[in-house]
Amino acid sequence: MDGATVSQDHVISIRGLKNQFGSQVVHENLDLDIRRGEIVGIVGGSGTGKTVLLRTIIGLNQPVEGEVSMMGYDVRRAGEAEMKALRRTYGVLFQDGALFSSLTVAENIEVPLKEHSKLSKVFMDELAALKVQLAGLPANAANKYPSELSGGMRKRASLARALAMDPAVVFLDEPTSGLDPIGASAFDQLVKTLSGTLGLTVFMITHDLDSLAAICDRIAVLVDKKVRMGTLEEILADDHPWIQQYFRGPRARAAFQNTPHAQGQ
Numbered sequence: 526m527d528g529a530t531v532s533q534d535h536v537i538s539i540r541g542l543k544n545q546f547g548s549q550v551v552h553e554n555l556d557l558d559i560r561r562g563e564i565v566g567i568v569g570g571s572g573t574g575k576t577v578l579l580r581t582i583i584g585l586n587q588p589v590e591g592e593v594s595m596m597g598y599d600v601r602r603a604g605e606a607e608m609k610a611l612r613r614t615y616g617v618l619f620q621d622g623a624l625f626s627s628l629t630v631a632e633n634i635e636v637p638l639k640e641h642s643k644l645s646k647v648f649m650d651e652l653a654a655l656k657v658q659l660a661g662l663p664a665n666a667a668n669k670y671p672s673e674l675s676g677g678m679r680k681r682a683s684l685a686r687a688l689a690m691d692p693a694v695v696f697l698d699e700p701t702s703g704l705d706p707i708g709a710s711a712f713d714q715l716v717k718t719l720s721g722t723l724g725l726t727v728f729m730i731t732h733d734l735d736s737l738a739a740i741c742d743r744i745a746v747l748v749d750k751k752v753r754m755g756t757l758e759e760i761l762a763d764d765h766p767w768i769q770q771y772f773r774g775p776r777a778r779a780a781f782q783n784t785p786h787a788q789g790q
Contacts, residue, residue: 535594536561536694536726537582542591544577551577553750555591561693564720564727565754566737569747570767575730576620578747579696582728583615584608596693613641615694616687620702620730623683624671630657630682631667637689652689660685661715677708681715688719695719697729701736709733713740734772746771 535558542555551574559565569575580586582593584600593600596614598607616637624633631653638649657667660681671679680700687695697716701709713733717740720727731737737744738757745754748767753760761772 534560536596537728538592538594539582540592542578542581542593543589544574544581544586545589550750552588552747555751557745557752557754559726559728562720562724562726563742564717564729564740566741566744567728567730567747568732568737568744568771570771573747573750575747576698579617579698579728579730583617583696584611609641613690614692615696616690616692617696618680618683618687618698618700620698624679624686626671629668629670630662630674630685633671633682634667634686634689637686641690653685656685656688657682659688659719661711676703677712680704680712684715688723691723692725694726694728697727697731699730699732701731701733706735709735710739716740 537557537559539555539557542552542557543550544552551572555578557578567575567578577586581588582595582600584603587601591601596611598611600608600611603611624630625636628636631650634653634656635649638644638652642649644652654664654667657664662678662681662685666674666678666682671682674682684695684697684700687697700716701712704712713736716727716729719725720740729736729741741757743754743756744760745752746760746763746765746768748765753763753765753768755763760768763769
């Protein structure tokens, strides 16, 4: 279908989702709504299906049951033309960056432009230069190959490619993994700035407690094959054992010590 069937305020809406691989049930009766313009952090233990959930939302994984709507499209039932139109509305930064090593940063950014548009080479070069700037990279990074960039710069180059089509939604899979604390903090602030200035909805899988505290409007925790979702303060008040262990452990105390909920303890 191609009609806008989800709420205007929800860019992603999931009902009754079940993902199963062989005898292993990863998600069951999972519901999730993500609002327009918010930054949502997705957390969960190993095997809870964080990346599986991302892949399901963008149509790369077919669930056993459930309804998945994104940007008004029924992802499970969309035809080829609808999926092509849907792919124009989002960008993805995969965990390892997934940049093409044989292409320059500019050429990497132009890959989705070539796939989804008929722009001239001159215009694509101009857009690539703009995305490089948006991602906080120096102008000369456009002509460098991924192997010539630092880890932090490669992350930004991957983000620049995710922004190539001016998406409404950006999916980030562990965007700060492998970065030092200063680089991770700078990347977080870049994401927050871009979300605010461009009106992006951000779906961010992360283990970074600082990221959750610093930039996420809400947090979705994958436990018991479902999602528990709320603001940081609401999640901190959740008495689920895994949530308490994750969000109340020694490493979490430093990240969350300045939150209103923590201050009220």
